[in-house]
Amino acid sequence: MDAALKSPIILQNIPCTLVTGFLGSGKTTLINQLIASKPTDERWALLINEFGRIGIDGALLASSQATDSAKNNIAIREVNGGCICCTSQLPLQIALSRLLSDHHPKRLLIEPTGLAHPRELIQQLSAPHWQTALKMQAVITVLNALQWQTDKYRNHEGFQAHVRDADVLVINRYAQLSTDEKQTLQTWIAKLNAQVFIIWAESDNQTATNDISVLTDYPTVLNAQLSKPSFVISQQQRVNITEPSKTIVSLKPLSNHFPFKTSNDIEADSHIELPYRYHEQQQDIILAGWRLPENYVFNADKLQDWLLKLPNWQRIKGVIHTSDGWLQINFTPDSLTTSTVSAQVDSRLEIILQEGTEQEDMIDSEIDWEAYDRELMSLVID
Structure with missing residues (x-):
């Protein structure tokens, strides 16, 4: 591991964007929107952290590259079977080191699991050895307005944590909200993170706005966040990961009538x-x-x-x-x-x-x- 961290990647200063959001917020959709704007001659890298072991998003993105020119030249690596922010630093360091050293991308996007607590990941990415390898840009967080309308989400610590640690908050699925509800949502956000920059996502029958009344070009405003420095990460000066590694529950043997194979080897x-x-x-x-x-x-x-x-x-x-x-x-x-x-x-x-x-x-x-x-x-x- 020490050799990986001493490799030439520490000199590359690669722009890196962290895309966060609670479970089901729409992170993958937003990443696809960002990738759609990628210059065709640039190689980007995407690190996906799936909480489970199957690796669905990465498989779909990889299979679509051959027919989708916007997604061509994307290097994808998945970290499956747990949250890279709430275990040890090792899975993140290994995945990032291999991704950067093998592919030398011009830009890196990181999508943690929706069950992640973003503060721990921000602490890891603020470590000294990544401050030279990566040029951390604004943390983009996706908020599903329909989820926010429900008490179990709005009052959930994990849901709130994503808002607290965002530089940019992209709000989607807000068509059913009244003007008063939108204003209430903005007030709720301000109490958690007064400095966050809000973007109302563009979708069918919706117009993107910086605030409720000002029209914007959503793709242009969204893509501009890729080049803005992160205030949140700049405030994080040192890594302080103290959470112990989680315990994986052993898999149970299955009936001979349905001989499913099981494995604890996530990497293989x-x-x-x-x-x-x-x-x-x-x-x-x-x-x-x-x-x-x-x-x-x-x-x-x-x-x-x-x-x-x-x-x-x-x-x-x-x-x-x-x-x-x-x-x-x-x-x-x-x-x-x-x-x-x-x-x-x-x-x-x-x-x-x-x-x-x-x-x-x-x-x-x-x-x-x-x-x-x-x-x-x-x-x-x-």
Whole structure:
């Protein structure tokens, strides 16, 4: 590791943008918007931190590069199986060192998991050995206005933490907010972070504004943030990571009737034998994911019905071979999105479940994962 940190990357001073946001805020959409503006002759790098082990976003971005000129010349590296900001510094240092030394990008984008606490990651990126390797630009945070309308998000410490540690706040999904609600949202933001620069994201039937009344060119304003220095990171003078490494729950053996393979080797992605499923518990959430052979074709309607009936689900992501073709699935409690994508090397599905409520406790050890395997496989039609 010491040799990696002493490599020539420390002299490159590469512009780096951290794109943060709570689970389901729309970070990947915003990153795609930034990538769409990339000069075709520039090589960019993208570090994606998936909280689970499956690696869906990176697979989709990688597979689309051949046909999407805006995404050509993008080097992608994923850190799966945990949050790079709440474990030790080692996964982040290794991933960044390899990404920069192998590809020599002109710009770096980092997308941490939506379950991350951004302050720890900011502390890591403020360490002396990264101050010369990376030129940290404004921290761009995405806020989903529909989530903000719900008490469980608005009062959630993790949701608020992303706002506190932002230089730029991009607000999306605000079409249903009245003028008074938008003003209330701005007041709420100001109490957490009076210095943050607000951008109202552009979407169908919406006009982007710096404040509620001033019109702006959203793509131009957004792209300009890539060249603005970070006030938040400039205030962070030293790294002080004290959180212990999290404990990974061991995977349980599966029934011989549904011989899913399991593995704790997160890095050996290409060596995973399919079909594969993992599950684990992290604090108050439960994660599970499946990787399945590309020739397994699922009934699209029945698959969606099954997913939506899962208990206390908070996020569902996947790219799956279905009767309607290859579909990208991106479900949050306030948004159900599916879109067609090009054929993939395998199907991938990942779910995040909330651990119970006052009325209903749901603990990982009580979930019959073999039953979930059987239910999922019963949806295969070919």
